Amino acid sequence: MPDLLIELFSEEIPARMQTRAAEDLKARVTDGLVEAGLTYAGAAAFSTPRRLALTLSGLTASSPAQREERKGPRTDAPEKAIEGFLRGAGVAREDLEVRDEKKGQVYYATIIRPGRDADVIVAEVLEAVIRGFPWPKSMRWGSGTLRWVRPLHSILCILTDDAGEAHVVDLDVDGITAGNTTEGHRFMAPGRFAVSSFDDYAAKLKKRHVVLDAAERADAIWQDATNQAFAAGLEVVKDRGLLAEVAGLVEWPVVLMGTIDEAFLGLPPEVLQTSMKEHQKFFSVRNAKTGRIERFVTVANRETTDDGATILAGNQKVLFARLSDAKFFWENDLRLVQERGLEGMAAGLANVTFHNKLGSQADRIERIAALAREIAPMVGAKPDLAAEAARVAKADLQSEMVGEFPELQGLMGRYYAEAAGHNDGVPEACEEHYKPLGPGDAVPSAPVSVAVALADKIDTLTGFWAIDEKPTGSKDPYALRRAALGVIRLLVENGSSMQVTKLTKIWLENHDEACQKAKMASQEAQKRLDETMPDSPMETHERIAIATFQQDIARRYGELGDDLLAFFHDRLKVYLRDQGVRHDVIDACIAMEGNDDLALLVKRATALSDFLKTEDGGNLLQGFKRANNILSQAEDNDGVEYSFGADVKFSETDEERALFNALKDAAPRIDTALKSEDFAAVMSALANLRAPIDAFFEAVQVNAENQVVRRNRLNMLGQIRKIGLSAADLTRIEG
Structure with missing residues (x-):
């Protein structure tokens, strides 16, 4: 089996394109050869500033012959249809075979395609790869039509057989004829030399001051x-x-x-x-x-x-x-x-547009400062410090240093804040409020930094939601998905409990144009009402107007808040899936009350996920589902809800009494654990129910003939359902 060596030698290839180009060369050539019927044992691609190289070992010498049977028209079909089939199959009429089928006799053609030599296939595939190579940018030169990243000088393409004999593949691309020669280092070893195999190629290159790998x-x-x-x-x-x-x-x-x-x-x-x-x-x-x-x-x-x-x-x-x-x-x-302080440096941001519908960078800083003041007590920061940090956090955007090196934004803000005499976490907040920038980026933990970072990202998200500039499909020009993931990581990894919908509402109350108009109209209507008829109990058009405006504000809060919360939940699913939490577990927790507290939601989902991975968790889930199915069917048939407490005096078996006592003991423990947000304790209490629930279903027939006993047992299942649903919506868990 021969080995194949290809080198495409050109002027300098930009460094950022080389690795991808080598991968593309390998993928496209090997895919083309395999599609044409050749196989190979191994492949490796290499790149240097002046060359792309590919070596394939154990390439088959030729493609196998192929035999294909093609079904044609019936023998009594129109002559033109038969002639068309003959042309398509490339056979003569006497080569056709007649076969009997249910609907009559049908023509079949047997097409035999002979195998082709490897060098013919290699030439065909390589020319197609060169002409269609996916460079990010390419150019033409001279009078040719070929496009390449830089002018292509030569093509080396040889097949080396088992005896070590090499022959050049017959190939010509826009006047560039394939050969068995290449060049060494441009300055230290100019001039061409011949090679006979990949090992010979790599060794001679290194001798001529070129490290291929x-x-x-x-x-x-x-x-x-x-x-x-x-x-x-x-x-x-x-x-x-x-x-x-x-x-x-x-x-x-x-x-x-x-x-x-x-x-x-x-x-x-x-x-x-x-x-x-x-x-x-x-x-x-x-x-x-x-x-x-x-x-x-x-x-x-x-x-x-x-x-x-x-x-x-x-x-x-x-x-x-x-x-x-x-x-x-x-x-x-x-x-x-x-001379002017950081706020003086930031003054020029009033002339820098953040977004034409969201105002200038200075307007944005004002919003972030107000929001940081609200967030500060929730994360253990002083409100005044958080607002101070927010006002100066983006001042370095006006600095000459950040103008020259934009990647230093934030970091230079910390240096300038220190030079201006700021302390108590303000300089650190200037640097850290952009974080986390990605999944691998560290999350700030200092309270002031957390407050400003959250305010920055929530302002971005709520602002773009308010002007209906949400991500669509793969497009996210304002990096809103990254901002949402940043909010999630800031809250979860710092254990900060807060309702994101509350923060959205605060932003809308103060900055949303639609809410502002409705609020002003409501205030004006109230003022007119107070001036004209302050003590009148009558429903006037002014009172109707006030109610209408307030409904408009509430509707705006609801629509934007719900939609943005759903976006947070989508990002949270991605975050938790990366940590091994199943989608149905996340859905079960999102269905619970308080799902806008993202840190609490993650604690619940993580605890439930860990619990369901245990034997007790899996078995308890099956017990819950069985109880819920029996209960739902009984409630549908009877037209009543079995949610009343069971009475132990109607129990007929030890298993019933044991389950009754277990439920009675678990309910207060679970309530206490839920109030303290100790979901591990919730799952531990649920685990204690596994054995009595299993024993109950093994020993007891729920739909007993005695209706009093049956109702009592169904009410007991209602207790199981109630306790199970207090942890999460277990009906959403699969399997």
Whole structure:
């Protein structure tokens, strides 16, 4: 079985596209070969700045012959129909076979397709892949029609047999003819050379200063960088994204460590790190004792006779200019903060539109501050501190530093807040109120930070709901799903109990245009009524108007609050499913009263999920369902509800009396546990009911002939249903 080697050699491919391009090449070529009837033992794809490579081992030498039987028209069908079938099947009339079927004699054609050699199929598939390659961006060059990410120079495509003999696949794409040659490093080993197999290809590339495997390049960079930093008593700041990007910029990585001018060491380390990463793709080297960024690591693409001294000198010259800009921004921002305070820095946000229907950033800050003041007591923060933090939390959006490096928003706010003399959690809130930004991001726990973070996200959600800008399908331009998940994590992971519908109502009362109009109209009608007939008991048009306006406000609260709560529940299902809680368990808890307290809802769902995974939980659920089914059927037939307390004096068996006593004992324990929100204790009390319920159903026939006994037993089942439904709507649990 031959091995296949493909290389597509071009000008430099952007680093961000290389990994995906290698995966696409592998997937599209292998899928095309398999679809054409070839199989293979293994495949691997590689990328460097100048090439995509793919190797397949154990490729079959040819596709198998295929035999297909195709049913045609009846023998007495019109001649044109028969001729059409012959053309479609590609056979002559004398090759047709006549078979007897229920509706008469029918023509059948046997079509035999011979197998094809692998090189023919490879050429066909590879040309299609090259012409239709899914680059995010592509270009044309010269007079050809081929599109590629950068000009494509050559195609290497060879099949190597078991004896080691290689032959070139016959392929031509827009004048680029496949061959068995490639090039080494652009500067250190220019010129073409021939290869005969993948092993020969990889070895000759490395000899010519090209490391084919991106992971190998990344490992070499990290190893060398950390060794050099360790030798200087420092450490390299980890950055996986930057490491992957730099590995995609070089074919022969040469790690060099340089120094940062003393004038810039006083800048915040995050500023140094961001500036060097964004502008020059440098790794930051930190002093672990002081936390300062003192040096940098750059990766060159070649070895030089002066061991990189010239490269380092040039990089340090550019770095000096970049960091001079950063220092200028930092000092200017600090001067503004010291002169005008953070609120002075934030004044310009009045001229920055947040959304044309929701006002400016300053309007938004005012809303967040008001909401943070309301939330603060619920999370253990001081209202004045929470409002203060909210007023300055977004001031750094007006800073020059954040204007240059938007990713530093929040972090710079903390530095500026500290410089302005804010304390008691306000600086931390400036940095943390954006969090959590994603599933892996940490959740703030400081009370002031939590209050402002919640206010920020709830303002965003309620505001966009109020103007009917909700997510649709996969579209979520304002990241409202992320905001909702942020609210959930802030509440749940901090154990904060609060009703999100209450917060929505507070926002609407103060900021929703429709509610404001209705409220003002109601107040004006009340004022006119008080002035004209303050003591009249009569129903006037003014009283009707007041009631109408109040109904409008209530309707607005209800519609928006219910819809937004449903959105929170959808996000909560995603959050809990990731933690192994089943959808039906979540639905059973959402159906309970108080489902707008998301932290309480999660506690209930988690406890119920854990309980149902136990033997007692599974069996109790079956007992509840059996009791509920019998009870529901009896209530439908009898037209009454069996919800009265059972009386032990009508019990005829020990099992009835045992269940009666167990229910009597469990009810107050469960009520107490529910009031204290101790759902683990609720489930423990339910577990104690498992054995007496099982014994009752084994020994007792509920629908006894004696109607008094039957009613008593049904009322006992009513007690089981009542207790079960107090924990969650167990009727929604499957199986």
